[in-house]
Amino acid sequence: MVVATLADSVIKLDLRGLKCPLPVLKSRQKLAGLVSGSVIEVETTDPMASIDxxxxCSEDGHALVLQEKTDVGHRFVIRKR
Known part of the structure; x- marks a missing residue:
C-alpha cells in the first residue's frame, strides 16, 4: 500500500528575488492552471509578501495553510479553492 503525503503533492514555486507585485502575480498564474485542492509552496524574499x-489568498478564496518566516524571507503554503 502506498500512502501519499502532503509533501508528495506540493508544487514548489521559488519566487526569491522578485519584488512586489510579482510574487502575487506568479502565484495567481500558477494556481490558475491547477485543479481545486492543489497545494503550492511559495518561497519569497520580498518583505511585502508577508502582507500581499x-x-x-483571502481575496481569491484560497486557503493559506502555512505562513512562516525563513532565514532569507518567507514561505507560504496555499491550497487552491
Missing part, C-alpha cells in the same frame, strides 16, 4: 500573499 495572505491578502491575495
Amino acid at each position: 500573499i495572505p491578502h491575495f
